[in-house]
Amino acid sequence: MELTPEQVLHIAKLARIALTPEEVERFRSQLSSILDHFAVLSEVPTDDVEPTAYPLPLENVMRADEVSPSLPREDVLANAPEQEDGMFRVRAVLE
Amino acid sequence: MTRELWRLTAHEAHELLRRREITSVELTESVLRRIEAVEPAVHAYITITAELALQQAREADERFAAGAATPLTGIPVAVKDVIVTKGVRTTAGSRMLENFIPPYDSHVVERLRRAGAVIVGKANMDEFAMGSSTERSAFGPTRNPWSLDRVPGGSSGGSAAAVAAGECLVALGSDTGGSIRQPAALCGVVGLDPTYGRVSRYGLIAFGSSLDQIGPIGRDVQDVATMLDCIGGHDPRDSTSNPDPMPDMRHYLGREIRGMRIGVPQEYFATGIEPGVREAVERALRTFEDLGCIVEECSLPSTKYALAVYYLIAPSEASANLARYDGVKYGFSDRSHGSMWENMEHTRAKGFGDEVKRRIMLGTYALSAGYYDAYYLKAQKVRTIIHREFAQAFERYDVLATPTSPVVAFPLGSRLDDPYTMYLADICTLPAAVAGLPAISLPCGESDGLPVGLQLIGNFFDEGRLLQAAHAFERAFGWANRLPELPPSAAA
Numbered sequence: 001m002e003l004t005p006e007q008v009l010h011i012a013k014l015a016r017i018a019l020t021p022e023e024v025e026r027f028r029s030q031l032s033s034i035l036d037h038f039a040v041l042s043e044v045p046t047d048d049v050e051p052t053a054y055p056l057p058l059e060n061v062m063r064a065d066e067v068s069p070s071l072p073r074e075d076v077l078a079n080a081p082e083q084e085d086g087m088f089r090v091r092a093v094l095e
Numbered sequence: 096m097t098r099e100l101w102r103l104t105a106h107e108a109h110e111l112l113r114r115r116e117i118t119s120v121e122l123t124e125s126v127l128r129r130i131e132a133v134e135p136a137v138h139a140y141i142t143i144t145a146e147l148a149l150q151q152a153r154e155a156d157e158r159f160a161a162g163a164a165t166p167l168t169g170i171p172v173a174v175k176d177v178i179v180t181k182g183v184r185t186t187a188g189s190r191m192l193e194n195f196i197p198p199y200d201s202h203v204v205e206r207l208r209r210a211g212a213v214i215v216g217k218a219n220m221d222e223f224a225m226g227s228s229t230e231r232s233a234f235g236p237t238r239n240p241w242s243l244d245r246v247p248g249g250s251s252g253g254s255a256a257a258v259a260a261g262e263c264l265v266a267l268g269s270d271t272g273g274s275i276r277q278p279a280a281l282c283g284v285v286g287l288d289p290t291y292g293r294v295s296r297y298g299l300i301a302f303g304s305s306l307d308q309i310g311p312i313g314r315d316v317q318d319v320a321t322m323l324d325c326i327g328g329h330d331p332r333d334s335t336s337n338p339d340p341m342p343d344m345r346h347y348l349g350r351e352i353r354g355m356r357i358g359v360p361q362e363y364f365a366t367g368i369e370p371g372v373r374e375a376v377e378r379a380l381r382t383f384e385d386l387g388c389i390v391e392e393c394s395l396p397s398t399k400y401a402l403a404v405y406y407l408i409a410p411s412e413a414s415a416n417l418a419r420y421d422g423v424k425y426g427f428s429d430r431s432h433g434s435m436w437e438n439m440e441h442t443r444a445k446g447f448g449d450e451v452k453r454r455i456m457l458g459t460y461a462l463s464a465g466y467y468d469a470y471y472l473k474a475q476k477v478r479t480i481i482h483r484e485f486a487q488a489f490e491r492y493d494v495l496a497t498p499t500s501p502v503v504a505f506p507l508g509s510r511l512d513d514p515y516t517m518y519l520a521d522i523c524t525l526p527a528a529v530a531g532l533p534a535i536s537l538p539c540g541e542s543d544g545l546p547v548g549l550q551l552i553g554n555f556f557d558e559g560r561l562l563q564a565a566h567a568f569e570r571a572f573g574w575a576n577r578l579p580e581l582p583p584s585a586a587a
Contacts, residue, residue, distance in 0.1 A: 079198075
C-alpha cells in the first residue's frame with residue numbers, strides 16, 4: 001500500500017499537524033511500510049464476527065445528576081497560554 | 096557505616112519501619128542519595144521531588160508513631176510521568192506538556208498519598224507512552240541499569256529502571272500494549288498489568304482508552320501485590336472502572352500451586368525469539384512442573400494478528416485522545432501565525448515528537464472515510480477473535496506462560512530508524528493487552544548477563560491466582576530483588 005504525498009498531506013490536515021516537504025516524504029514511506037504489515041488482517045474471515053470496542057462487556061454507566069464542586073476557575077486557567085477576563089484567549093475563529 | 100536502605104524491598108522496609116528500627120526520613124534520604132549518585136548515568140526521572148518526599152517522609156514517621164501506618168506508609172515510590180500529580184509538573188514525556196502543572200491528583204496518586212507513601216519523582220517515559228525503549232522521551236533516554244549502553248524498555252522505562260537502580264523501592268507505570276511488562280522484563284524487576292478496569296484511569300493522561308491500564312513495578316511479587324491492594328478497586332470517576340470489590344491480593348501469596356494448570360501457547364515461541372530467552376523460559380516452565388503444576392503446550396492461532404490489531408486500534412484511539420493538545424487550554428502553544436488553524440498546526444508540529452505524529456497520522460488514516468472498514472473495524476473484529484481464543488484457553492488453564500519479550504535489552508539507538516522494528520519489541524505483550532487480560536512479568540534468569548522476563552497471563556479479574564503463581568515461582572526460583580551493580584563511575 002503506497003500512500004501518495006497528497007494522501008499524507010490530507011491526513012496531516014485532518015490531524016492538524018504542519019509538515020515540511022521532507023517530513024511528508026519520510027512519513028509517506030514509513031506509514032506505507034507499516035500499512036503493508038497490516039495487510040495480514042485481510043486473510044482473517046470476519047463476516048460473522050462482531051467488533052470489540054472494549055475488552056469487557058459494558059453497559060452505559062450512569063450516575064445521579066447531582067451538583068458537585070468542580071475545579072476552581074483560576075486553577076483551570078493557571079496553565080492557559082493566554083487568558084482574559086477569566087476565559088481562554090484565542091485568535092478569532094470567524095473573520 | 097551508612098546502611099544502603101535503598102536495597103530493601105518495600106515489605107522489608109515496612110517491617111523495619113514498623114519495628115521503629117529505621118525512620119522513613121532515613122529511608123528516603125538513602126534513596127535520594129542513591130538518586131544523586133546514579134541518576135546522571137541512568138536518567139530514570141524527568142522530575143525529582145526531593146522536598147515533597149522529605150515532607151511526606153516526616154508525615155509518615157508521625158503516622159508510625161501514632162500507630163496509623165499502612166504497608167506503603169513511608170515507602171519511596173516513583174510515579175510514571177503520564178499520571179497526574181497535583182502541583183507537581185506532569186509532562187507525559189512530551190514538549191507539549193513541558194510546563195504543565197496539573198490542578199488535580201489522579202486516582203492512584205490520591206490512593207498513594209492517603210496510604211502515606213513518599214513520592215520521590217516523576218519517572219521518564221516514551222512520549223505519551225508511545226514507544227518500547229524510552230528513547231522517545233522529549234527529555235532524553237533512560238539507560239538500562241544492567242548495561243548502560245542498552246535501553247530499559249518502554250514506555251515505562253523510567254519506572255522500571257528506577258526500581259532496578261535503587262532510585263525508589265516501588266513504582267507506578269502504565270501499560271497500553273506492554274509498557275509495564277516489557278521494561279520490567281528488560282530491567283529484571285516485576286511488573287503487573289492488571290485487568291482492564293481494575294485500576295481507575297482517572298488522571299492517567301490518555302493514549303488508547305480501551306487499552307490503557309495503570310499498574311505497579313517492584314523488586315518482588317509481594318511488593319507488586321501490596322501496590323495493587325493500594326490502587327485497585329472501583330472509582331466512579333472512571334466509567335470503565337470495575338464496580339466489583341477487589342479481593343485482598345496479599346491473601347494469595349505463599350499458597351501452594353500444586354495442581355495448577357499452566358498452558359504454554361506455542362505461537363509465542365515462533366521465530367524472532369532469542370535462544371537465551373527461550374532457554375530461560377523453558378527452565379522456568381520446568382520449575383512450575385517441579386512445583387506440581389500441570390504444564391501443557393497449547394495453541395492460540397490468532398496470536399500473529401495481535402500486532403496489526405493493536406497498532407491499528409491504539410493509534411486510532413490516540414488520534415482522538417491527542418486532539419486535545421491544541422495550544423488553547425494548556426500546554427505548548429505557538430501563537431506566531433496568522434490564523435487560529437495555522438497556530439494549531441504549528442503548535443502540534445513543534446509540540447509532538449516524530450513517533451507521536453506517526454501514530455496520530457496512522458490512526459487518523461485508519462479512521463478516515465473509505466478506510467474505516469478495512470482497517471479500524473477489521474482490527475476490532477479480529478480483536479474479538481483473539482479475545483475468544485483466550486476465553487477458550489482459560490476454560491482449560493488457570494494461567495498461560497510465555498516470554499515477556501522476544502529479546503533481552505537491546506542497544507540504545509538500534510531500533511530507532513525503522514518504526515516497525517520497534518513495534519516488534521511488544522510482540523509477546525500485545526495479545527493480552529488487546530484482550531484486556533491481566534499479565535505479570537517476572538525475572539526468570541539471565542541471558543548474556545541481561546535479565547529475561549517470564550510473562551504469566553491470567554483470566555479476567557483473576558490477578559489473585561496470577562500473583563499466587565508468580566509468588567510461588569519466585570520463591571522456588573530465587574531471583575527476587577537481585578539488583579545490578581552499576582559501574583563505579585555511575586554509582587560513585
